[in-house]
Amino acid sequence: MSENTEKDLRCERVRLLLSRAADAVATAEQRAEIDAHLPECADCRAARAADEAVRARLAELASVPPGFGEQVLAAARHQAAVARSQNRFLMAAAVAAVLVAAVTVLWRGGGTSLDSAPTSHEATRALIASNLAERGR
Numbered sequence: 001m002s003e004n005t006e007k008d009l010r011c012e013r014v015r016l017l018l019s020r021a022a023d024a025v026a027t028a029e030q031r032a033e034i035d036a037h038l039p040e041c042a043d044c045r046a047a048r049a050a051d052e053a054v055r056a057r058l059a060e061l062a063s064v065p066p067g068f069g070e071q072v073l074a075a076a077r078h079q080a081a082v083a084r085s086q087n088r089f090l091m092a093a094a095v096a097a098v099l100v101a102a103v104t105v106l107w108r109g110g111g112t113s114l115d116s117a118p119t120s121h122e123a124t125r126a127l128i129a130s131n132l133a134e135r136g137r
């Protein structure tokens with residue numbers, strides 16, 4: 001085995017150990033092996049520096065900014081309030097449609113059934129169905 005290949009294999013092993021050390025899972029012997037190799041190998045020192053920079057940047061990106069949890073909660077509460085007010089609006093619309101249908105029936109005389117006022121009746125039915133669908137969610 002050439003000297004270069006031996007060094008490459010040693011460096012390859014040390015880089016794996018560096019990764020274990022960064023994850024805090026390297027044994028004492030593995031850390032000693034790293035400590036013995038790094039002073040004599042600029043390539044592995046550079047690799048360790050690059051790895052540390054990447055890990056630091058990832059930790060920075062993964063961290064949650066202050067107040068983020070509160071902002072998410074406030075947004076969820078706002079959405080819930082909007083959904084409730086939409087349900088109230090649909091209920092009010094359904095009640096109004098029923099009233100319009102009732103007034104139409106009364107206006108046309110007592111003998112007129114809801115079936116003879118299809119437009120109001122269908123609108124009422126559609127509004128009630130959509131309100132029930134909203135509440136079912």
Ligand SMILES: [Zn+2]
Pocket residue numbers: 010011012014037041043044045
């Ligand atoms: Zn090396």
